[in-house]
Ligand code: IPE
Ligand code: IPE
């Protein structure tokens with residue numbers, strides 16, 4: 001019985017996810033385990049972003065969204081924040097040529113206003129230089145928070161309603177999608193968190209309503225392409241019911 005069900009599942013394995021979102025966590029603990037400063041963990045984490053991005057591009061993922069800095073991360077020590085703000089520059093100065101060669105388009109979500117000018121500048125340059133690329137969309141969540149995103153969306157929606165540009169009666173889920181920072185980006189089918197923490201920490205709250213969740217104890221700097229592949233193959237076997245029932249039970 002179970003064998004038959006399993007076989008039936010395998011026959012119906014779904015396609016690759018279009019969008020994978022990752023909460024890259026555990027950099028600090030990775031460093032601590034090695035008696036290194038936390039920022040070394042962030043450096044190694046950045047190296048791993050290159051590996052995972054390369055792989056996602058190679059296997060044909062369309063969107064990879066990486067949580068790089070949350071609206072809550074400002075509560076960290078100043079030296080750590082400064083280092084994290086320099087990382088996008090370091091990453092792009094060494095990796096942008098390869099991203100261009102791989103036809104990757106760089107995008108960002110999050111509020112740029114609080115970020116240092118040099119961070120915004122390097123990231124916007126990468127966004128501009130890759131804007132016509134048609135391969136993987138690499139989305140960096142920088143100073144991003146799901147609640148902050150909703151507050152901003154509701155503010156501009158209300159302003160549009162007051163100005164008469166939209167009728168409150170016409171507001172649908174699709175309207176809300178269009179006011180979010182992720183407009184034009186499909187919802188993530190997979191949401192991964194590394195380092196053995198089991199929470200969303202304010203990441204893509206609206207968009208993850210039906211994401212398949214994956215947790216691993218691996219710290220982000222050590223999260224390997226093989227583990228990602230394993231999660232993808234598990235995703236392809238999971239039953240996604242969206243509130244309904246399995247097709248075979250109809
Ligand atoms: C995730 O690693 C990276 C960022 C939040 C920027 P952490 O720095 O949170 O690592 P841990 O959780 O302290 O190990
Ligand atoms: C989430 O990790 C944010 C990023 C990965 C950028 P945190 O380490 O900040 O999350 P909490 O504080 O453990 O929830």
Ligand code: MG
Pocket residue numbers: 025026027
């Ligand atoms: Mg953490």
